[in-house]
Amino acid sequence: VLLRAWLQWGSDCLTRLNGMFACAVWDAGKRELVLARDRFGIKPLCYAVTDSGVLFGSEPKAVLAHPDFRAELDAEGISELFAQFGTRSPGHGIYRGLREVRPGHLVTVTPAGVRALAYWRLTARPHADDVAATVGTVRDLLTDIVDRQLVADVPVCTLLSGGLDSSALAALAAAAIGRNGGRLASFSVDFPGSERDFRPDPLRPSHDEPYARLAAAYLGTLMLSKKMAIVAGPLGHLALPGAGLALGDGFSISLGGFPFLGGGGVVIWVLVIRTKMQMEGPTAVVFFTGGGA
Numbered sequence: 001v002l003l004r005a006w007l008q009w010g011s012d013c014l015t016r017l018n019g020m021f022a023c024a025v026w027d028a029g030k031r032e033l034v035l036a037r038d039r040f041g042i043k044p045l046c047y048a049v050t051d052s053g054v055l056f057g058s059e060p061k062a063v064l065a066h067p068d069f070r071a072e073l074d075a076e077g078i079s080e081l082f083a084q085f086g087t088r089s090p091g092h093g094i095y096r097g098l099r100e101v102r103p104g105h106l107v108t109v110t111p112a113g114v115r116a117l118a119y120w121r122l123t124a125r126p127h128a129d130d131v132a133a134t135v136g137t138v139r140d141l142l143t144d145i146v147d148r149q150l151v152a153d154v155p156v157c158t159l160l161s162g163g164l165d166s167s168a169l170a171a172l173a174a175a176a177i178g179r180n181g182g183r184l185a186s187f188s189v190d191f192p193g194s195e196r197d198f199r200p201d202p203l204r205p206s207h208d209e210p211y212a213r214l215a216a217a218y219l220g221t222l223m224l225s226k227k228m229a230i231v232a233g234p235l236g237h238l239a240l241p242g243a244g245l246a247l248g249d250g251f252s253i254s255l256g257g258f259p260f261l262g263g264g265g266v267v268i269w270v271l272v273i274r275t276k277m278q279m280e281g282p283t284a285v286v287f288f289t290g291g292g293a
Contacts, residue, residue: 162211
């Protein structure tokens with residue numbers, strides 16, 4: 001589909017695509033390489049300019065595997081790790097010289113050089129709708145998106161925290177699957193002693209587990225909850241006995257291939273692995289998460 005659309009409209013086809021994508025297109029006639037990423041940057045795409053050309057891949061490790069690129073942190077990369085906890089500046093790849101194609105952008109590589117261009121931007125317009133119309137529009141948009149993502153030839157499930165985002169997506173997915181006689185499976189994670197040890201903060205003002213159970217009961221999902229104990233050892237060693245996993249020396253904690261601080265990404269990664277092990281059928285699984293909202 002993408003190749004045929006590119007032959008028909010060139011890079012203008014990007015504005016016609018619906019969904020998540022990352023692609024690289026080489027035009028031998030023009031001697032031009034185009035790297036492009038979906039509007040919200042759901043699919044990753046990294047690149048690095050070298051003396052002899054451009055390295056690119058869907059994850060940093062693809063670029064890091066090339067001998068022309070060295071995994072070095074500079075002052076900017078260190079500030080990203082420590083000052084922007086759990087996030088990165090759009091386009092920045094932490095490592096010196098590593099870049100990401102920004103969401104809604106394309107990068108052209110020609111003998112004349114490398115240039116980044118925006119093919120889509122979110123525009124702000126006056127909001128004149130009343131509450132009822134706004135609710136209806138948001139519901140229609142989310143319903144359409146969820147219905148599109150439910151088209152899959154592998155099992156579908158949701159990671160349910162009980163928060164607004166994950167609960168809304170779970171509700172729409174459960175309703176759509178229920179219309180076809182199915183039942184949505186939902187997964188959540190908790191930690192031994194969390195009821196005793198939980199301390200609220202601005203990002204997490206309340207304990208998730210009770211709300212996840214209430215949401216699952218109300219929506220009628222098949223809820224599977226897992227308690228995990230994370231045991232920190234020497235640098236590069238992480239054990240998760242509750243998940244039946246031990247990550248030995250040399251394990252690199254990364255999020256989307258990028259180094260990061262904090263254990264939240266590790267917990268989600270382990271939950272996804274355990275979910276895939278418990279779901280019946282093919283090993284591949286389509287996940288709905290609150291981050292998608």
